[in-house]
Amino acid sequence: MSQAVSMQGVRKTFGPKVAVEGIDLSIPEGAIYGFIGPNGAGKTTTIRMIMSILFPDRGELSVLGKKSAVESKDRIGYLPEERGIYKKMKVGSFLMHMGRLKGLDRSGLKPRVMEWLDRVDLADVHKKKCEELSKGMQQKVQFVASVLHDPDLIILDEPFSGLDPVNMRLLRSLIDEEHGRGKTVIFSTHVMHQAEQNCDHIVMIHHGKKVLDDSLDVIRKRFDPRALLVEPIEGTSRSHDVALVEGVAHVTAIDGALEVVLDQGVDPQRAMRSLLDSMPMNRVEIKRPTLEDIFIEIVSGGKRGADAEQLRAELFAETPEQEEGDS
Amino acid sequence: MNLSKVFRVAGREFASTAMTKGFIIGALVMPAAIGALMPLIIVLTMSAQPPADTGTVYVLDRSADVTGTLSDRLAPENVEARWQERFEKVKDVTKRMLPSGQEGTLDQGIANAKSIIRYPNFRVIPAGSDTDIDELKEEMQAQVAAEGKARGDIETVLAIIEIDADATQKVNEDEGYGGFQVFLRPKLNDETIGEIRDGVKWSIRQRRYENAGINRTQVLEISEVSERDSQEITAEGEKKAASEFTNFIIPIVSLVLLLIASMTGGQYLLTTTVEEKSNRVVEVILSACSPMELMTGKILGQMFVGLSLLVVYSWLGIFALIYMERQDLVSLSTIVLIFVFFILAYFMFASLMAAIGSAVNEMREAQSLMTPVILLMMLPYFFFMPVIRAPNSMLSTVTSFIPPISPFIMIMRVASNDPPPVWQTGLVILVNAVAVVIFLWLAAKVFRVGLLMFGKPPNVRTLIKWIRMA
Incomplete structure (x- = not known):
């Protein structure tokens, strides 16, 4: 399968600050990739380099078989994180302008705009000025602007930020639809469960370096947990007894349940059986790691407990939309 | 560089700037409107002119030589005649600047100006040479303080003119002539003030010419040198400089x-x-x-x-x-x-x-x-x-x-x-x-x-x- 995007040893610095450090990447056509990482990790810089808005200091890059995106801009749809809109322009004219800039012919452009507006439930706003729309509506208009010209490669930088759950679902289904039509989709997010819901392949970026690049299934298997989640009928007060069960390394209480971390080399199936035998349980299950857990594990070098929790708080605290600025 | 994209951006740029109400009004309509409104503004400022001044001018003529000439100069019928003459002169000059076929408009304009501009109406009262000027000043001050006299009242004292004894005859051959001084009521029209000062100057000169035995008309004729429009001789021929x-x-x-x-x-x-x-x-x-x-x-x-x-x-x-x-x-x-x-x-x-x-x-x-x-x-x-x-x-x-x-x-x-x-x-x-x-x-x-x-x-x-x- 040919590659939609490939990068080798790409590095980008801004003055003394290294934004991206030697990233290798290859994204096959038709894939749906998620770039994840905390704010300021280098996701936007990587995407801007793919878009040829920034140019790498070092390294090789090819997009849709061309040396740079400059030659194939019309085949790429891009929703930047810093999205803007011409406030005084009417929604319809803005989309027509973007369509024409992307090389679409005037003929058939208007019906196409109307059709897309209809698909995002904005059929009646094309005569309104952009500034009259709500932020969420503007965001949908911007999404339409990025896919209007039927691009083969769709790059969405933090597409879900600021959307309500209904529109988030709408956007997700539209992305799935494009992916279903064989388009390559790359999107970035710092909210990792969004990536888990949409992507089949994850690229994790931290401090400008790629720390993970695998399909979601493989990642899940590789980070197969040595952790279980148990809920004794008698409540979490029995944690001391749980800790005495064979193969259990330590126990932590979380949200009315107990997280049980197993010793190295212990088979989770057998541990579950022993736990069930030791006392009556409401629930015993394997704790599936979230991408966030995996990420924490990677960047903390396998640390657990308080250290990991502190790191989690630092990296994923729901801060108000941070500007990534030039990172 | 993709030229169609460049022109696309240029088109939007132009449309979003020049095809807006603000631009069309600010940059194009406004100057045109100001141009069109100019005549209206001129008419408005002119119609805002105050009414003509009417009143008394005291002449304290210490030379006892100028009063007669000055009274004649400031007599209402002579003031009016001079203003009519001035209008005719403006009309002549303007006619030369305007393209042909505009005389009707010009006549109309002059008629308008005549109806708008008001020349003053004076009553000249000679004060005896032994009159104390301070008395006259006090009378004027009392009138101004009382504010009783209206503009149209001939009793209103507009000005006091004091002419020096040696204004028209040198007392000492080595020195120059004497002069004059005018005391004015506040807030007079510019035309009124001009008429009074020019009148005094003209009358004093007139008496000096006569005392020296010089024919004034002759002097004026001698000093007047007429000149036709200069021409430039260029390679192509003669043209207006x-x-x-x-x-x-x-x-x-x-x-x-x-x-x-x-x-x-x-x-x-x-x-x-x-x-x-x-x-x-x-x-x-x-x-x-x-x-x-x-x-x-x-x-x-x-x-x-x-x-x-x-x-x-x-x-x-x-x-x-x-x-x-x-x-x-x-x-x-x-x-x-x-x-x-x-x-x-x-x-x-x-x-x-x-x-x-x-x-x-x-x-x-x-x-x-x-x-x-x-x-x-x-x-x-x-x-x-x-x-x-x-x-x-x-x-x-x-x-x-x-x-x-x-x-x-x-x-x-x-x-x-x-x-x-x-x-x-x-x-x-x-x-x-x-x-x-x-x-x-x-x-x-x-x-x-x-x-x-x-x-x-x-x-x-x-x-x-x-x-x-x-």
């Missing part, structure tokens, strides 16, 4: 036209660039076209904005000249050169604006970077007088070769009555064309880096760093 006024007007109009057109386009370019950046729409646009395409498109789009202003204003100017039958004052080559120099000046100015606009986050931050550019644009004004006086002096020639003020200086030289040789014009265009390329090249570098830089507003040093970086 340019006056001081026309020497001035064409260069300054050309300069102002050039400045307005290039600054308007440049200013709009700055605003839209800053707007796109602060809106964050710029990255969306950059996903569709390159920074160079964006910058070129924007500069071209705003060039057409400036160009449309230039076309409208210069057309108005040409129309005005045709109306005054003085189309000989500008040559076609000057008009063509205005457009050529506009393009050159605009591109340099626009490069600076594009660079500044891309570098800052909001308009407020642009101000500090704008100051040197504005000063640069003011320079041609400072050079206006020396260049017009001597269009081919060393100063004029040298400054006309220094971009970016070169086009502004050169247009003044070209439009002056002593235009520079053609080779200089050609060379100036060449120098500026080279400068335009350099300006655009530097601007493009700043533009590329600046567009996606948010945060601390840059200073000139940062801009230079970006130029090195890109």
Whole structure:
């Protein structure tokens, strides 16, 4: 399968600050990739380099078989994180302008705009000025602007930020639809469960370096947990007894349940059986790691407990939309 | 560079700037409306004139020689006759300036002026030579304090004239004549004051001539030297020589036209660039076209904005000249050169604006970077007088070769009555064309880096760093 995007040893610095450090990447056509990482990790810089808005200091890059995106801009749809809109322009004219800039012919452009507006439930706003729309509506208009010209490669930088759950679902289904039509989709997010819901392949970026690049299934298997989640009928007060069960390394209480971390080399199936035998349980299950857990594990070098929790708080605290600025 | 994208950007730029109500009203309709309203404004100011002054003038004539002449001079029928004569003179002069077929309008205008302008009505009372002037002053002061006397009352004391004893006869041959002094009631019309002072001066002179035995009419005839319009003998033949006024007007109009057109386009370019950046729409646009395409498109789009202003204003100017039958004052080559120099000046100015606009986050931050550019644009004004006086002096020639003020200086030289040789014009265009390329090249570098830089507003040093970086 040919590659939609490939990068080798790409590095980008801004003055003394290294934004991206030697990233290798290859994204096959038709894939749906998620770039994840905390704010300021280098996701936007990587995407801007793919878009040829920034140019790498070092390294090789090819997009849709061309040396740079400059030659194939019309085949790429891009929703930047810093999205803007011409406030005084009417929604319809803005989309027509973007369509024409992307090389679409005037003929058939208007019906196409109307059709897309209809698909995002904005059929009646094309005569309104952009500034009259709500932020969420503007965001949908911007999404339409990025896919209007039927691009083969769709790059969405933090597409879900600021959307309500209904529109988030709408956007997700539209992305799935494009992916279903064989388009390559790359999107970035710092909210990792969004990536888990949409992507089949994850690229994790931290401090400008790629720390993970695998399909979601493989990642899940590789980070197969040595952790279980148990809920004794008698409540979490029995944690001391749980800790005495064979193969259990330590126990932590979380949200009315107990997280049980197993010793190295212990088979989770057998541990579950022993736990069930030791006392009556409401629930015993394997704790599936979230991408966030995996990420924490990677960047903390396998640390657990308080250290990991502190790191989690630092990296994923729901801060108000941070500007990534030039990172 | 993809030209269709460039033109697409230019089209949007032009439409979003020039096809807005604000632009059409501000730049095009307003000047036209002011022009149309001018006559109305003049009529309004004239109709706001106060009513004519009527009242008494005391003459304390210590020479006992002037009173008779002055009383005659200020007599109501003589004042009226002089004003009628003045109207006729204005009519004659204006008729010569107007194109033929406008006499009806002129008569109408004079009739209007006659009905509006009110000349004063005096009663001259000679005071005895032994009268104490302070008594007269006290009477006037009491009247002013009482505010009782209306303007139309002949009893109102308008002025007291004190004429020196030696005003018309020298007492001592070695010294000059004496003079006079006028004491005025406050807030008199200018016409009234003028009439009184001129009347006294005229009467004193009249008595001096007569006492010296000189015929005044003869003196006037001798001092009057008539001169017909000067003609220039050019290679093409005889033509009317340019006056001081026309020497001035064409260069300054050309300069102002050039400045307005290039600054308007440049200013709009700055605003839209800053707007796109602060809106964050710029990255969306950059996903569709390159920074160079964006910058070129924007500069071209705003060039057409400036160009449309230039076309409208210069057309108005040409129309005005045709109306005054003085189309000989500008040559076609000057008009063509205005457009050529506009393009050159605009591109340099626009490069600076594009660079500044891309570098800052909001308009407020642009101000500090704008100051040197504005000063640069003011320079041609400072050079206006020396260049017009001597269009081919060393100063004029040298400054006309220094971009970016070169086009502004050169247009003044070209439009002056002593235009520079053609080779200089050609060379100036060449120098500026080279400068335009350099300006655009530097601007493009700043533009590329600046567009996606948010945060601390840059200073000139940062801009230079970006130029090195890109």
